[in-house]
Amino acid sequence: MAAKSVPHFHNDTGVDVINVGVHEFMCIGAKPPFDHPHVFLDMGDESEIICPYCSTLYRYKPTLAADESEPADCLWHAEAATAA
Template sequence: MAEIRTPHYHNSGGYPAIRVGAREFMCIGAAPPYDHPHIFLDMGGDNEIVCSYCSTLYRYSSELPSGSADPIDCVWAADAAHAL
């Protein structure tokens, strides 16, 4: 299986905002199989962005490791059952 290099985040927990350690990432909405189309979001020089599908507010945090999130359960990792 190909390695995912772009972080993927979801908001299955319905959090009002998610802090992320990346300015460029994919939002998948909720965890599969309840996901929306996986869309690429790029904050550019901004520190926050809203997903146009699910309205999740993402806030960049330089304190988080690249690809991480707070809450941590918002990071989605592909496995054999959920390959992209």
């Protein structure tokens, strides 16, 4: 069975809104080691959701792929955190 990856987003730069191409994702707040608990967010039928930890507003943008965000540097790659 293939695993479905859940994209993770962060708001290290402190932008007001992060546009994402998915309705279900994880918010980590800031990049590790300053991240908050990684919280799963599900917009359901809505087009926006606010993270209860960091108050980042996420907005669904259908023209973005699941692994894209605007600003682009708000997508977090776990392997990048472990690479030296």
